[in-house]
Each structure stands twice: as structure tokens, then as C-alpha cells.
Amino acid sequence: MVLLTEKTQKRLTIQTQDIAPETKAIRSLDWDRDRFDIEFGLQNGTTYNSFLIQGEQTALVDTSHEKFRQLYLDTLKSSIDPAKIDYLIISHTEPDHSGLVKDILQLAPNITVVGSKVAIQFLENLVHQPFERRIVKNGDKLDLGNGHELEFVIAPNLHWPDTIFSFDHKTQILYTCDAFGMHYCSDSLFDEDLVVIEEDFKYYYDCLMGPNARSVLSALKRMGELPEITTVATGHGPLLFHHVKELTGRYRKWSQEQTKAETNVAVFYVSDYGFSDRLSQTIAHGIIKTGVAVEMMDLKSADPQEITELVSNASGIVIGMPPLSNANVAQAGLSTILAAAKAKQSFGLFESGGGEDESVYPLRNKFKESGLIEAFPPIRVTENPSEGTYQLCEEAGTDLGQFLSRDRSIKQMKSLDSDLDKALGRISGGLYIITAKKGDVASAMLASWVVQASFKPLGVTIAVAKDRAIESLMHTGDKFVLNVLEEGNYQALMKHFLKRFAPGADRFAGVKTQSAENGCPILTDALAYIECQVVSRMECSDHYVVYATVESGRVSKTDSLTAVHHRKVGNHY
Incomplete structure (x- = not known):
């Protein structure tokens, strides 16, 4: 069942579907959200996933964001009388998953809230009312009847200190909340197309899980003590079913690299x-x-x-x-x-x-x-x-x-063979300034690794170092302007954008600009500009290669040439 809000500008829908015997997913689809939590950009919206397990007793695993209050509660009531829910399992207390806990407590005053000790403490400050509670530790079990025995895995710092996983021995589903999730909104309930979701899966890991790599490895070790896991029911994005081993394996690999x-x-x-x-x-x-x-x-x-x-x-x-x-x-x-x-x-x-x-x-x-x-x-x-x-x-x-x-x-700069280093340095490139803006955030960088990549549609590729500030504005769907510098008239712009900017500094201070149709800055003194939109990007060691289609452009001086950059060495800019 899908329910639509009356708001057309921000689409909020609800999707419900059985995922196993007596087990239903209730997914709140936030199609147009472009910022989340720590304010990293979202290209494909997000979802808030909740689950209903009905054995002889009933458990609700997590709720939803408060923006879905009416949609979520109406959907839940169409599946069960909330007063008949015996347990509310709190995977963790971040508001996007526990935003409707207070509503559930009002509808089901006799419900028992299940969570880690830290989660229960946080929840007391969140709802400001008494409630029945059951604090669980690693390995504790909750028997719902009809074979639905839940075993709890303590997984602190993924990505809050109160996180728990819940494993249903009957369905072999592991409920993991934030872990193994992604901010990716679609009607697809499961991870059928790995290619489509893997960029969002990695970006989500880098932003939320990478800083807690040791905790990820600890959780994976505890998961290894469970029977075979057939489905990972995440709190965000599609559920993992088709690629469980592959994607959990990536978490292990990335986390091992972090800890080493x-x-x-x-x-x-x-x-x-x-x-x-x-x-x-x-x-x-x-x-x-x-x-x-x-x-x-x-x-x-x-x-x-x-x-x-x-x-x-x-x-x-x-x-x-x-x-x-x-x-x-x-x-x-x-x-x-x-x-x-x-x-x-x-x-x-x-x-x-x-x-x-x-x-x-x-x-x-x-x-x-x-x-x-x-x-x-x-x-x-x-x-x-x-x-x-x-x-x-x-x-x-x-x-x-x-x-x-x-x-x-510095060590890496010295590691290349001298002849190879010099040979690579003979690969020349033009000189360009990439400018991008999203919301109130704007950035720019000097670029030389730029090349036309396709005719139909017209497209270009740009190599962007991972540690560039502009990298966060160069994801799929983002827009930018490729400013082409003029031969003999590029030194001032190059000098300005080569300097080191303090964190948060305005990179366009003192530079003449105008706004492109896509909202990004055009450098007035550039030879030409091209408005682009990112279609995809590929991870290449220390860079991303960004492919973008060209939407419009203009040349200010038709008889001038592009400035060319010649390097002497090939192992640094």
C-alpha cells in the first residue's frame, strides 16, 4: 500500500510489504530529502524502515521520523491495533527511528520497550513519561512464539552508543537499523541491482560507519556467532537480501583498512x-x-x-x-x-x-x-x-x-621511478576552474584533468581528488560550471584558486562572478563556461573520475585559446 501526502513539493509515501512469515516491513519513503543528520548531501532521498513481527506476541522494531506521523500511524493501524503490540524494540534512539515512540506509548500504554541500557536512558529524556522497559544485553533472547525467537546483539557506536541488532531465528532476518544501510529511496524493497546502489552504500559507510571502524568489526564478529543471516533489514534504504555476503564483506574490508x-x-x-x-x-x-x-x-x-x-x-x-x-x-x-x-x-x-x-x-x-x-x-x-x-x-x-x-x-611523491615520473609529466592538460553551489554551500577548485568524454550526449570527465572541499558537491545529480581559462590571461585566477583557503572561507571573495542557469558561479574573466550535471562517478584510488553531461555553454572570445598546463613530473600536481 502506498499513501501520498497532499504536499507535492516534498513527496512522502508509505510502502508496506510482507518480507517473511508473520513479518512486515513498513517503509517511510522520503523521496526529496537532500540533507540528512550530519548534513551530508543526499542524491536519492532516504527511507526510514520499521518492521512488525507477529508471533503469539507482537513486536514492532523501530518507528519512523515525526514528519511521517499521520501516514505511519494510519498505516500501522491498518495492519494491527497498536494496543495489541506487546514489545517496541528500540534499535537506537536517534529521532529518525524513534520520532514516534511517544505516539506509540499513547496508543499502547502497556507496551514493553526493549533496548540497551543506554537506549532506555536516552528514551527517558526523550518521552518524559513512565513506560514498561526491558534492558537487554548481548545474547539475550525474547520469545514471541510461533518460532519467532529474537536474539539481541549489542552494537554500540553504529553509529550511536545505544545501538542493538535483533536476529529472528525463525526468519533468519537481522534487524540492524543504521548499520549496512544507505540513503537511497526507491520502490525497490531489496538490493536487486548492486551497481545502482553501491555508490550510496559506500558514501553512507564513509560518513557514518567509517569513523567507528573498530565497532563495526566488533559487531561483525558477534554477527558471525549467529546462524546464517538471509536478510539484513536496515533502517535506511533497501533491505539486503540478494547481496548480503558481498555488502557485509565490504564493511569488513573497509573497516579493516581503517583500523590498520x-x-x-x-x-x-x-x-x-x-x-x-x-x-x-x-x-x-x-x-x-x-x-x-x-x-x-x-x-x-x-x-x-x-x-x-x-x-x-x-x-x-x-x-x-x-x-x-x-x-x-x-x-x-x-x-x-x-x-x-x-x-x-x-x-x-x-x-x-x-x-x-x-x-x-x-x-x-x-x-x-x-x-x-x-x-x-x-x-x-x-x-x-x-x-x-x-x-x-x-x-x-x-x-x-x-x-x-x-x-x-611526500614519500609517495618520491616513490615513482625517475624516468616514469618524467614521462607521466609530459601528459598535458588545459587549465580550468570548477565552480559548484548547493544551497548555501559553494566551492571551487583549479583543475587540469578534464577531457570531453562523449558526443551523444555531450559529456566531460573530471578527476577530483578525494580530499578536495568541492568533492562533496560533485555527486550524482549535482550541478557545476566548468570555467575555461584563457591563454595569456589566466595567472590571476590560477593564483587565487591555488592558494590555501582557511576552513569555511569564501573562495569567491574578490573574484568577479555571475550566476549560471544551474545556480553555480560563472567566473566573469574566464574564456568560456560550460554548465554541467554529474551523471556518475568512479572511485580511482585517491581520486574520483566524475562523468557529467553538458547542458549549456558560451565562449566570450572566439579567437582565443585555452590555457595549457605542462608539468615536469607525474606524481603530484
Whole structure:
């Protein structure tokens, strides 16, 4: 069954379908959402998946986002009288999955809420009313009858500290909430077409799961102790059925690569305070783009020994300042970090945006006195974060990662054979400025690896380094302008866009621009411009090769030539 809202600009629909005996998926399809959670861009919307298991007793696994309140509750009522639901299983308490818990408690006042100890604590602060609860630990079981015996797997930090998985021994379905999901909205319930979803699957991992690679591996180990898993019922996107081993295997491979990295950064945050989790995830994503590993830790639930071990092994430290009013978190956690920190480590501090953040400056001064190196200036959040705030955080993380990986980059530059290096350097290219804008976020980069790639339709390819700030604006569906620089008249623009910009800096300050039809900046002094839309992109080691179709363009001087870039070496720009 599909229900449509009256809003035509933002499509919200509900899909229900049986996925196994006495087991139904209730999927809330958010077709047009283009931002999510940590404010990373969505190209294909998202879904919020909920599940109903009806044995002799009935369990509801997760709810939905509050924007689906009427649609979701009406759909649920068409399947069962909510008062007859015995258990509400909370995989984790993030609002996109638990946004309707309070509504369910009103409709089913005798329901028992099942979750981890941390989840129950978070939920108490969320619903502000008494409720029956059952706290579960790893390996605990819940028998619903008719063979539906649920076994719980504790999976903290995927991507919140309260996460649990639930495995139904009858149907062999594992309910994993955020883990193994993706922000991909379609009518397809399952993962039939791997090629279509794999970019979104990887992007989702990089943004949400990569910073918790050790926790991913721990969860995979516990999953390995279960009987064969035939279906992974995720909280976002299609359910995994056709490619379960392939996609869970990718999680294992990517996480092993993260944990074996020579350089890593410890990112500390407070999960239920202000915007700490979202801002920290954004900074972590910026770091990961540079090839530097990240390990995140919630200060509220972290053990002092775990904090000490993580800080001692880290090359860099990032801290989201906890609330001033919470003395235990503010003092004990920060004191432990300070005691374990060492000279020459890099650090960065940001406010959590909760309104009463512990001041960044006393800790900043103590770190500097101890010989630590500040990677980026303190990020102060005085109001609800904007798109610009998240851009600032991602770019700050990238700056930190680039600083920590500079020695590795220099080593790689020296690794090529001299003759091969010189030969590669003889491959010339034009000089271009790529400009892009989405919402309030704009960026630009100097590019030389640009080539026409097709006639029908007209298309170009551009190589974009993974750690470029503009990379986040060059996903499938995004639009940009290819500005062609003029021979003999390119030095000023090249010099401007070659300089290093501070995190969050306006890259177009002092440059003449006008707006293209696709909303992106056109450089007034460019020889020509071409408006493009990204169709696909391919991962190529340290770059993405982006293929885009050409929508329109114009030349300002028909008798001028494109500026050409000649390199002497082929192992760096």
C-alpha cells in the first residue's frame, strides 16, 4: 500500500510489504530529502524502515521520523491495533527511528520497550513519561512464539552508543537499523541491482560507519556467532537480501583498512548534547577524505581507560566541548584526555551548540602549553548549525587530515621511478576552474584533468581528488560550471584558486562572478563556461573520475585559446 501526502513539493509515501512469515516491513519513503543528520548531501532521498513481527506476541522494531506521523500511524493501524503490540524494540534512539515512540506509548500504554541500557536512558529524556522497559544485553533472547525467537546483539557506536541488532531465528532476518544501510529511496524493497546502489552504500559507510571502524568489526564478529543471516533489514534504504555476503564483506574490508591505518585521529563528542554528534561526524568525514583513520568516542559513556588508550595511540585529537553544567563529563573526561595527550599531537576543538558549552579556550591553552599543535582554530557554534557550519567542520577535518598525512604524501611523491615520473609529466592538460553551489554551500577548485568524454550526449570527465572541499558537491545529480581559462590571461585566477583557503572561507571573495542557469558561479574573466550535471562517478584510488553531461555553454572570445598546463613530473600536481 502506498499513501501520498497532499504536499507535492516534498513527496512522502508509505510502502508496506510482507518480507517473511508473520513479518512486515513498513517503509517511510522520503523521496526529496537532500540533507540528512550530519548534513551530508543526499542524491536519492532516504527511507526510514520499521518492521512488525507477529508471533503469539507482537513486536514492532523501530518507528519512523515525526514528519511521517499521520501516514505511519494510519498505516500501522491498518495492519494491527497498536494496543495489541506487546514489545517496541528500540534499535537506537536517534529521532529518525524513534520520532514516534511517544505516539506509540499513547496508543499502547502497556507496551514493553526493549533496548540497551543506554537506549532506555536516552528514551527517558526523550518521552518524559513512565513506560514498561526491558534492558537487554548481548545474547539475550525474547520469545514471541510461533518460532519467532529474537536474539539481541549489542552494537554500540553504529553509529550511536545505544545501538542493538535483533536476529529472528525463525526468519533468519537481522534487524540492524543504521548499520549496512544507505540513503537511497526507491520502490525497490531489496538490493536487486548492486551497481545502482553501491555508490550510496559506500558514501553512507564513509560518513557514518567509517569513523567507528573498530565497532563495526566488533559487531561483525558477534554477527558471525549467529546462524546464517538471509536478510539484513536496515533502517535506511533497501533491505539486503540478494547481496548480503558481498555488502557485509565490504564493511569488513573497509573497516579493516581503517583500523590498520598508520595515522589516526581520536574524535570525542557527547551523543545527546546539542549538535555534538552531527558536528563531530562531519569533522570525522572531512578527516577520512584524506585517507587518515578516525575513531570516535562518546565522552558521556566512555571508560577513562578507553579514553587514555585512544588518546595515547592517536596522532590527532578533536573534542566537541561538553555541557558546562555536567561536571562529570566536562571535567573527568577532559582531564583524562589532557593527561594522556602528548607533545606534537595535533588537536582541534569545537563547540557542541547546546547553549552552555564548556569554554574551548582554557583547554586550548593547556594543550598549547603541553606542546600540542593546533590544526584548526576553535569552531564556535552560537546558534543552530547552518549548511555553512557543516562545510566549515568538514573543511577543518580535511585540513587536520592533510596536515597529518603530509609526510606520507611526500614519500609517495618520491616513490615513482625517475624516468616514469618524467614521462607521466609530459601528459598535458588545459587549465580550468570548477565552480559548484548547493544551497548555501559553494566551492571551487583549479583543475587540469578534464577531457570531453562523449558526443551523444555531450559529456566531460573530471578527476577530483578525494580530499578536495568541492568533492562533496560533485555527486550524482549535482550541478557545476566548468570555467575555461584563457591563454595569456589566466595567472590571476590560477593564483587565487591555488592558494590555501582557511576552513569555511569564501573562495569567491574578490573574484568577479555571475550566476549560471544551474545556480553555480560563472567566473566573469574566464574564456568560456560550460554548465554541467554529474551523471556518475568512479572511485580511482585517491581520486574520483566524475562523468557529467553538458547542458549549456558560451565562449566570450572566439579567437582565443585555452590555457595549457605542462608539468615536469607525474606524481603530484
